[in-house]
Amino acid sequence: MRLTCPLCGPRDRREFYYYGAADYLDRPAADAAPEAWDAYLHLRDNIAGPVRDLWYHDQGCGSWLVVDRDTVSHEMLSVRAVAEDRA
Amino acid sequence: MRYSGFKVLTEGFSGNRGWTRAWREPEPKAEYDIVIIGGGGHGLSTAYYLARNHGLRNIAVLEKGYLGGGNVGRNTTIVRANYFLPGNQEFYSHSLKLWEGLEAELNYNVMHSQRGLINLFHSDGQRDAFARRGNAMISQGDDAELLDRAAVRRLLPYLDFDNARFPVQGGLLHRRGGTARHDAVAWGYARGADRLGVDLIQNCEVTGIDTAGGRVTGVQTTRGAIRARKVGIVVAGRSGQVAAMAGMRLPVESHVLQAFVTEGLKPAIDHVISFGMGHFYISQSDKGGLVFGGDLDFYASYAARGNLPMVEHVMEAGMTLMPMIGRARVLRSWGGIMDMTPDGSPIIDRTPVEGLFIDCGWNYGGFKAVPASGWCMAHLMATGEPHEVARRFRLDRFATGHLLDEEGTGSQHNLH
Numbered sequence: 001m002r003l004t005c006p007l008c009g010p011r012d013r014r015e016f017y018y019y020g021a022a023d024y025l026d027r028p029a030a031d032a033a034p035e036a037w038d039a040y041l042h043l044r045d046n047i048a049g050p051v052r053d054l055w056y057h058d059q060g061c062g063s064w065l066v067v068d069r070d071t072v073s074h075e076m077l078s079v080r081a082v083a084e085d086r087a
Numbered sequence: 088m089r090y091s092g093f094k095v096l097t098e099g100f101s102g103n104r105g106w107t108r109a110w111r112e113p114e115p116k117a118e119y120d121i122v123i124i125g126g127g128g129h130g131l132s133t134a135y136y137l138a139r140n141h142g143l144r145n146i147a148v149l150e151k152g153y154l155g156g157g158n159v160g161r162n163t164t165i166v167r168a169n170y171f172l173p174g175n176q177e178f179y180s181h182s183l184k185l186w187e188g189l190e191a192e193l194n195y196n197v198m199h200s201q202r203g204l205i206n207l208f209h210s211d212g213q214r215d216a217f218a219r220r221g222n223a224m225i226s227q228g229d230d231a232e233l234l235d236r237a238a239v240r241r242l243l244p245y246l247d248f249d250n251a252r253f254p255v256q257g258g259l260l261h262r263r264g265g266t267a268r269h270d271a272v273a274w275g276y277a278r279g280a281d282r283l284g285v286d287l288i289q290n291c292e293v294t295g296i297d298t299a300g301g302r303v304t305g306v307q308t309t310r311g312a313i314r315a316r317k318v319g320i321v322v323a324g325r326s327g328q329v330a331a332m333a334g335m336r337l338p339v340e341s342h343v344l345q346a347f348v349t350e351g352l353k354p355a356i357d358h359v360i361s362f363g364m365g366h367f368y369i370s371q372s373d374k375g376g377l378v379f380g381g382d383l384d385f386y387a388s389y390a391a392r393g394n395l396p397m398v399e400h401v402m403e404a405g406m407t408l409m410p411m412i413g414r415a416r417v418l419r420s421w422g423g424i425m426d427m428t429p430d431g432s433p434i435i436d437r438t439p440v441e442g443l444f445i446d447c448g449w450n451y452g453g454f455k456a457v458p459a460s461g462w463c464m465a466h467l468m469a470t471g472e473p474h475e476v477a478r479r480f481r482l483d484r485f486a487t488g489h490l491l492d493e494e495g496t497g498s499q500h501n502l503h
């Protein structure tokens with residue numbers, strides 16, 4: 001399994017840290033209801049198929065990455081920097 | 088048909104022509120009192136105990152593939168009761184007691200072998216933690232013995248005791264821990280449930296959950312609609328998809344866990360050995376194959392196969408601990424889809440939909456739980472109240488903060 005880092009190019013999976021579903025990008029406001037925090041921290045769509053998740057190029061450039069990936073085939077569909085994804 | 092040694096003998100002399108099918112293959116009825124979704128270990132044991140303990144008869148288990156084709160037939164078969172936290176302790180203790188009577192109960196040889204489980208430690212800090220865990224196990228009524236280095240050496244002379252990074256300093260021995268034949272557990276419960284009148288319906292995938300006015304009314308399947316008064320979701324790695332059919336999002340992320348088996352060898356490893364620091368554990372099957380595994384691949388996945396980095400890691404850890412296995416040839420490796428919760432503990436609870444129940448979140452440790460999970464899920468579905476030993480396995484514990492973080496690593500999806 002390889003991820004193509006936008007800065008470093010195609011690299012082995014071992015260089016990256018998987019953080020979890022991209023739900024982590026939508027952090028609720030500090031005073032949001034407890035339900036919103038529960039959903040953010042714990043509840044997941046957990047899809048079999050194309051998903052969007054967050055990886056960190058730990059042993060590379062140190063970028064946080066948004067990865068579109070298929071959880072059934074392990075195919076990498078796209079890898080973008082979080083900053084770019086949010087722009 | 089009752090199985091016995093005598094039966095094996097007489098069948099052996101008469102050409103084995105007298106064996107009958109272990110269970111029926113019924114057509115699904117239009118309506119059941121209770122439908123269990125998922126024919127893995129937990130679904131089958133739930134159906135069995137609904138019939139056995141609660142006298143219920145009009146029950147179906149719906150399985151999308153074949154019985155035992157999921158994780159129950161893919162695990163490395165370790166059975167133990169060495170948990171530490173209240174909530175987990177009494178549950179796994181109850182489960183081990185059920186294991187100890189399971190063969191007589193089911194009239195089925197599940198090859199439960201209490202060969203002893205040894206968790207190795209490598210430092211003073213780890214020794215203290217294991218001593219504490221052992222004491223907790225003993226006060227729960229289970230067994231534990233703290234072994235020093237010499238005692239471990241007597242039992243496991245082939246370990247590399249002087250490894251530079253992880254010298255073996257001792258271990259926690261749980262004599263009643265061991266293994267069982269995984270398929271046989273599924274088959275034994277299936278046969279037991281069938282004999283109590285449960286319909287086991289294979290090749291029947293649930294594609295929808297019907298509700299009316301906040302109550303469950305039945306399920307849609309690839310073999311037609313089936314009405315039901317109560318429905319249990321017991322689908323392990325597929326929990327997210329099936330719960331979504333009832334509009335629920337779960338605190339579950341599915342990950343792949345790999346395992347490996349070598350060619351058959353003469354008996355060499357008499358126990359189950361767990362090398363936690365290296366993320367490696369091993370036992371030897373009755374056929375002689377070394378059965379071993381390690382950690383998750385650590386990314387969400389529904390592919391029943393993993394990637395090479397974890398293969399390499401597991402092999403390295405094995406060689407670190409016991410270099411003697413280096414010449415054994417690996418025959419097969421595979422993966423299973425694990426229903427991981429943020430705190431690493433399971434869920435057996437009601438859902439917001441009346442009459443709909445869920446049993447999931449078994450992470451990589453649900454095989455040992457098969458008897459008690461079925462026992463407690465059946466209790467919950469029959470009486471509407473959680474069973475005493477499973478009352479902390481609540482669906483809302485993440486929202487309320489009543490976590491069961493056995494590893495003490497935190498409540499986050501990628502940490503267990």
Ligand SMILES: Cc1cc2nc3c(=O)[nH]c(=O)nc-3n(C[C@H](O)[C@H](O)[C@H](O)COP(=O)(O)OP(=O)(O)OC[C@H]3O[C@@H](n4cnc5c(N)ncnc54)[C@H](O)[C@@H]3O)c2cc1C
Pocket residue numbers: 124125126127128129130149150151152153154155156157158159160161162163164165166291292293294321322323324325329344345346380421422423424425449450451452453454455456
């Ligand atoms: C490699 C590996 C090693 C492991 N080692 C151990 C161990 O040593 N000790 C231990 O205690 N545990 C271990 N486990 C964990 C254990 O195997 C699981 O936690 C447990 O088997 C899960 O419960 P189950 O048996 O009910 O799951 P499964 O057998 O997966 O049952 C779920 C069933 O639901 C069916 N299903 C899914 N969706 C639908 C649908 N829509 N309609 C109908 N049916 C559906 C599936 O086909 C499947 O048969 C291991 C797991 C793996 C993969």
Ligand SMILES: [Zn+2]
Pocket residue numbers: 005006007008009057060061062063
């Ligand atoms: Zn990079």
